[in-house]
Amino acid sequence: MENLKVDVKMRNLIVDAKSTWDGIEFSMSDVAVFSQLAIVRKVETKGEGLVRFIFYNDFKLNGNEIGDTAFYDPGLDAVIHYKGKTWFLMGSTAPLYEYTMGRRDKEEVLKDCEDGTLSKNSIAQGSVASAVSIASPSFYYFIIAGESYDEVTRTFKELKENAQFNYEKNDRYWKSITSPLEDELARTSLAISLGHVGDKGEIPASLDTDILKFNLDTYAYIWPRDASLTANVLDMAGFTSFTRKFYDLLFTKLFEKGYLFQKYNPDGTWGSTWHPWTVRSKNSFNIQEDETGTSIWAFWNYFERSRDYDLLKKVYHVVRDAANFMVNFRDEKTGLPLETFDLWEEKLGVHTYTVASVVAGLTSASKFAEVVGDWENMDKWKETANQLKEAMRRFLYDQERGVFFKYVNVDDGKITNVDKTVESSVLGVVTFGVFDVNDPSWNQP
Secondary structure, X not given: OOOOEEEEEEEOOEEEEEEEEOOEXXXXXXXXXXXXXXXXXXXXXXXOOOOOEEEEEOOOHHHOOOOEEEEEEOOOXXXXXXXXXXXXXXXXXXXXXXXXXXXXXXXXXXXXXXOOOOOOOOEEEEOEEEEEEEOOOOEEEEEEEEOOHHHHHHHHHHHHHOHHHHHHHHHHHHHHHHOOOOXXXXXXXXXXXXXXXXXXXXXXXXXXXXXXXXXXXXXXXXXXXXXXXXXXHHHHOOOHHHHHHHXXXXXXXXXXXXXXXXOEOOOOOEOOOOOOHHHOOOOEOOOOHHHHHHHHHHHHHHHHHHOOHHHHHHXXXXXXXXXXXHHHOEOOOOOOEOEEEOOOOOOEEEEHHHHHHHHHHHHHHHHHHHHHXXXXXXXXXXXXXXXXXXXXHHHHEEOOOOEEOXXXXXXXXXXXXXXXXXXXXXXXXXXXXXXXXXXXXXXXX
């Protein structure tokens, strides 16, 4: 393989890989199917000689390695992995030349691939992997997900029946949806963001599995802050029809008692956490309050663009409870919020970024109150936001250096610790529009 050269590029939700090896050129282009849970891979080869492609499949279904099954289905000429309601099917427009299943934990399949000839073991269970080989210069390859055997086989037959058309249709879809943007990187970023919005509105932070190696976990969780910021960008790009599902999920399923938990599974249940419950006291809480403030702020930005009164009337009571939580969750003497964890999920304290998000959340809530005629709460939330801004000036701003502190610790109205680190999170005062950086009063003692 000394002469192998690979060039990988991404455009929209299409990944292109081009390689050369001993005078043979081959390319692969993966496209995400917009209407079905599938990826279509287009494979083309140029040059003389026989080629054989081997594709290795390694799924840890439902987040663990126990009780998986992988088998070859001769009726479909495809390989299927399943556990419970999680199914994956791998097949092609070309006949499968060989296949094999085996134990992942013993690396049976990887070792079987090394000589280029697969053993045709037709089924394995437990901790399993699989591989297929295709001896054809040009073909389409499919990776299909679903909740049942019938679902994945039906999708496979539909995509395979007119593979070229299905590839080109989905290629065109992603080009069309991102066409208003001129910059290729921006188009790709937009497509990836849209591709992360689930059918029920879930927006996971990332679908990679890098941290499995050292933390035995993934990033496939909904962090309400991250998801709200992503939704806000999509709203600014004009895709409110996508984000409505997210806001519906956020306000009907994720909020509890006026605040948001650290992170959630895609189905809306609590995700894993490292915020200890021992910090729950009269002075602190094991959440990140910026997630609550950011979500209300993002929802207002969505509402301004969509005028979605239908959703507002459905969830206004949740906005109200969240705003009242932020009003009450404060130190009586300083007026600052009580201590929670920062957006980096590391330090317990009163963080400049968090306070800025709370100001933005309360300001947005007061605007919602004005829309629905909730005058009393409108005034209360607006006044609290102003009080928080003054508390930020007094306790979080370093007059000597002209910067905000990263965070402070407060005990019974007294500042007990100050973190003077200058970092990006303090830009929250600008991101959320809390202060005008050109206001001359900042230069006054």
